[in-house]
Amino acid sequence: MGFFDAVPAQNANGLTPLSIDRIREIFDRSEINYGVDDEGDLLGGWEHGGFNFVAIGDNKDILCVRGTWFGELPEERLGEANAFTAEWNRERFWPKAYPVVTEEGTVRLLCEHVVAYPFGLTQEQLEDHLNCGLMTGNSLFEALNEAFPEAVEEAQVEESGE
Incomplete structure (x- = not known):
């Protein structure tokens, strides 16, 4: 068998x-x-946000699917972002959602789906967990689009260069 x-x-x-x-x-x-x-x-962009796919831990046996919503909020709206993510996390198992204040003073909203596999996993399990991270992350991003439509409009303007 070859390499x-x-x-x-x-x-x-x-x-x-x-x-x-x-x-x-x-x-x-x-x-x-x-x-x-x-x-x-690995990283990739979906309709409303970008995702990173990382194997972490001492044995690289923990999958972290981390998403970042394309919208941004001004720092003064951190309280609203905290309230939104607290409600999201209370009502849903996945993904964990949280805001982060950037060095530029804007609020970014992120999500994570993290699963540990110390004994390994099947191909079907890996596909299911990737799908779970992506589907639930995109559901969060859609909810953020509804809650903060002005941030979505701003992100679209910046992307188009207008």
Whole structure:
């Protein structure tokens, strides 16, 4: 068997360790456009936000799907952003949502879907968890679009360069 023919080793339960390469294979097979950052993590843009796909932890066995909504709010609206994310997190399991104040003094809204796989996972589990992170993250972004429509309009103006 050649190097490029190698398949990740499965344990006795048929579980395979998490890896960015496994995620890349899913994206390639699904024809999802993505990029790779300087650390080798995957990233991609969807309709209302961008997502990063990272394997973290000492053994790189924790999947973190982190999304960032394209809209931005002025720092004075941090209280509204906190109230929105607190309600979101109370009413839903996924994704965890939170605001972050940037160095530029704007509020960005992020989400995370994090799952640990210390014993590995099946291909179906990995696909399900990626879908969960993306689908629920996009649901959050759609709710943010409704709650803060002026931020969406501003992001669209900046993207178009007008």
